Amino acid sequence: MIIKTVGNKDNPVMIMIPGMFCTYEMPGIIAEYLKDDFFILLPTLDGHHEEEPVYHSKREDARKIIEWLHANNITRIALLQGTSMGAEVAMEIADQIDIPVDNYLFDGGPFFHFPRFFRALMARKFMSFMKKVKSKEKDTAIDDLMNDPFVKKLGGDSLEAYRGLMGGFCEVSRWIDRDSVRRISDTCYKCDLPDLPDDTVRRFVFLYSEKEPARQAERRLKKKYPSARFIVMKGYGHGGFQGEQPQLYSEFIRGLIANKSLSSFRPVIPS
DSSP states (O other): OEEEEESOTTSOEEEEEOOTTOOTHHHHHHHTTTTTTOEEEEEEOTTSBTTBOOOOOHHHHHHHHHHHHHHTTOOOBSEEEEETHHHHHHHHHHHHOOSOBSOEEEESOOOOBOOHHHHHHHHHHHHHHHHHHHTSOHHHHHHHHHTSHHHHHHHGGGGGGHHHHHHHHHHHTTTOOHHHHHHHHHHHHBOOOOOOOHHHHTTEEEEEETTOGGGGGHHHHHHHOTTSEEEEESSOOTTHHHHHOHHHHHHHHHHHHTTOOOTTSSSEEEO
8 A cells, every 4th residue: 555645734634545547646636736725645555556566455455544544643534535446445444444534525436236247247357458558558558448448438528538547557557466456346346335324424425427337326325325415417427527627626625525515516416
């Protein structure tokens, strides 16, 4: 686990956890707009960097983040944010943490529980991405990935925002192994939603794009966490809001922390 920090430690603490095959650099773009007012933790999950090239589980990554918080005398968190797979890790932190967290933002979290054959299928798909990357020059590999039907479906109207993400994917693919990819697939598609107190759930915000595949988990989440808030954005793909408009996304985060109405972030579908 690598945790990069941005900002002054005396400011309110924020954690931003990147998605699958991404490093701290992706949420770091948003952190640049927030660093003057917050102390921001940007983890790179195990399996996504050379120092710890093996991914074990979201539980293990959550444990390491919490240990870091204790070791650095962090006593309160203004916002815990996670994107895609990072949202699953954030949910695991919510289940384990013994430090007050004022706000949770789960962006595009694939909170599914699919059968083993589907998880194996997705693991093979992810490994096929790796082969594309490893056998070609980086720019060519990115172009091929951008034309992949699965990536196009995820990206939707936000597809071009994925180009930077694919660059990170090329970096991560240099050291991640097959077993780690299989475990990552399990993290994304085998989620047992934890039982959490209503006081915690009322601080949950689930953010989805209107047509992204991960939104199919919304019904399951609403049944489990009826006190949570759900916000659905038009005009973006999976994680596209932050990818296309990082400055506006940072203002969205500020509004969430300040408990302001988020309806001004148009277009928004009440959900």
